[in-house]
Amino acid sequence: MPLRLLAPAGVLLLVACTSAPPPAATAVAAPEQPVPEIRPGRLAGYLAAAAIPDSLVLVPAPPAAGSATLAQDHAVMRAALALRGTPRFEQAIRDADLDFPFAAGSFACALGVGIDAQRTPATYRLLRRTLADAAVSTRTAKEQYQRPRPFVENGEPTCTPEDEQALRGNGSYPSGHTAIGWAWALVLAQAVPERTDALLARGRSFGDSRLVCNVHWQSDVLQGRFMGSGTVARLQSDPAFRADVAAATVELAAAREQGLAPDRDCAAEAVALAEPLPGAL
Template sequence: MRRPLATAALLLVTAACAPVGARVAPVATETGQAERPAAYLDTETHQRLGQATPLPPEPGSAAERADQVATRAGWVAPGSPRWTLAQNHAEISPALALGHFDCPLGTRLSETPPPALVRLFSRALEDISAAARVAKARIFRPRPFVDDPSVATCIRVDDSYRTNSSAPSSHATAGIVFGLIMADAAPDQADALTYRGRVIGESRLVCGLHYAADVTAGQQLGYELFEAIVATPAYQADIAQARSELAAARQLGHTNPTCAAERLALGLN
C-alpha cells in the first residue's frame, strides 16, 4: 500500500494543477484590458467532441475491475524518478509546458518561450478546457484517492479535485494536443515529441489522480481536438510562425538540465 510523501518538488508544481486545465494568463490589449486567448474551435465543436468522449466503465462491471487493475499497475514508488517526472508534468500552463518537449529538441524553450508556440498552446488550451468541461459534466467519477484514501498523490490536492470528475483526464488531453503541435512544428522529432505528449497523460495515472480509463478517454479527446484544430486557418498561420521560431531556438544549442533525469524515468538511457 502506498503512503503519501511530501516533497519540496510537490509544492513547486501544486499551483499549476487545475483539475480541468490550467488557467491561461490573459493577454493585454491596446486598451489595457485583459482578454483570454481566442480558442481555435467554436462552441458547437467543443460540445460535439466533449459529448463523444468515452464514458468510464459501469460501476461493478468487469470493465471497471479491469480498469482498477490497470490503474494500480501504473502506480510507482513515491520519490522514484518516474514519480518526480509526473510531478513536473502537472504543469501545463503554456509557457512552462513547452519545457516538457525540450529533451528531444535539444532546447530550453521555457527559458525564453517562443511567442508563436506559446500562442498555439494557449489557444489550444482554451479548446481543451472547453471540450473537457462538456465531457466531465456528463458523469461524475470520483478520483482514485477519493475512492481509496490510502492512495498517494504526487501533488497536493484540495477540494476542487474532490468535486471535479476524474473522467476524462484533461491533462491527458492537453498532453496529446501539445505533443502533436510540437511534432507539427518539428517533424524530424515527431515520434519523440508525440511520445512525450502521451507520457504527460500517463503521469496523471502515476500521480494517483485518474483511473487508466480516464487517461485513455482524455487522450482520445486530444486526438479528436487536434484533428479539428489543425484544419483551421488560424492554426495554420500560427504553426507557420512557430516552425521558424523553433528552428531558431534549436540553433542556440541550449539544453535542459533535467533531460538526464527524464531519460532515466522513461527508461531511455
C-alpha cells in the same frame, strides 16, 4: 478546475495529414494579434465554443461496475501507486504543472530545443492557446458523469495535495491533462515532423503521469487522448492556428540552429520516463 484512444494507425494518419510545414523560405511569421485571457494567466483558445469537439457526444460512458475495463482501471491504479517515491513520481509532479512559463518546457527534451516567450513566441502562444481548446473539449463529459477520482476511492495521497479539494469536485472522466498533453504532442510534431516519435512518446507519458499522480483512471487517460486528437483535427481549419504553426516551424528551426537548449534536465527525465507502468495501455 486546477490545471496542471487513439489507435496507433489513427495517430500516424493525423500526423501524416498535418505535418508538412511550408517551405522555410516562404513561411511568414504570424502577426502578433492580442489574445484575450479567459482568466488571469490563461489565454483563450483558437476555437469558438461551438467548434470544440464535444466529449459528451464522442466518448462512451465510464466503465460500468463489474466490467473488464473497470478491472483494468483498478489494476493500473495499483501498479501506479507502487511508483510513489521513484523518479517517475517526481516527473509526474512536474507534469501536473500547466502554468506558464514552466509548462512551456514540458516537451522541450522531446523537441530537442527550449521554448520561451522571448525567443520562440509563436510556439509559446501555440501551446498556451491549444491548452485552452483541449481542456474545454473534455468538459461536457466531466460535468455529466462526475466520475470520482482514484484518490477519492483508495484514500491514498496524490502528487499535488494542494489540488485535492478542488479535484474532488471535478469529474475524472475524461482526463483534461491528457487531452492537453496529447494535443501538444501532435501540434509540435506538426511543426517539427522529424521529432514525431519522441514527441508522441512524450505525449503518452504526459498522460500516464496522471495515473502515477493517483488522480485519473486508465480509461480517463485513453479518452483524454481521443479528445486531444479530435481537438487538433478541428484546429486544422482555423487560420490563426495554421499561421502560428507555420511561424513555430520557422522559429523552432532557427532555435535549433542557434543551440537554444531545453530548460529541463533531459537525462533525468529520460531516466524517470524509463520507469515501467505495468498494465498501462
